[in-house]
Amino acid sequence: GLRYRxxxxxxxxxxxxxxxxxxxxxxxxxxxLFSGFTGDDNLSPRLLNEVHYRQIRLVGAYGCTRTHIQEAxxxxxxxxxxxxxxxxxxxxxxxxxxxxxTFFSKKPLKYIVKI
Numbered sequence: 001g002l003r004y005r006x007x008x009x010x011x012x013x014x015x016x017x018x019x020x021x022x023x024x025x026x027x028x029x030x031x032x033l034f035s036g037f038t039g040d041d042n043l044s045p046r047l048l049n050e051v052h053y054r055q056i057r058l059v060g061a062y063g064c065t066r067t068h069i070q071e072a073x074x075x076x077x078x079x080x081x082x083x084x085x086x087x088x089x090x091x092x093x094x095x096x097x098x099x100x101x102t103f104f105s106k107k108p109l110k111y112i113v114k115i
Contacts, residue, residue: 015041022047027054034061086110 012018013035025031051058064072076083088110091099099111 013038015043019043019047022050022056022058025054025056027056030057030059032059032061034063036060087112090114 015037018033018037022031050056090112091114093113093115096113099109102109
């Protein structure tokens with residue numbers, strides 16, 4: 001069957017949720033943080049040891065606001081021909097798991113998901 005690895009993810013500015021998410025992430029797996037932290041909360045060195053000794057890959061993803069998306073659509077609309085060079089393919093939602101294999105092979109993701 002289809003084999004892919006979905007990263008565990010956290011979309012919150014709460015350090016407590018981040019710590020909980022890391023503790024639930026399996027050894028050798030990937031954890032994706034979708035939101036930065038606010039405030040000056042300190043994280044325990046024990047958490048970094050968990051990441052280190054369990055060889056967890058920690059990646060971050062920048063989250064865009066509605067305004068950012070609107071600006072991006074406007075720019076892409078004005079430069080359609082150039083924008084086409086950025087897109088690998090348009091795919092259906094049920095094809096997303098297959099595309100995750102591309103993500104983990106470190107090839108760039110350039111897909112539009114039709115919902």
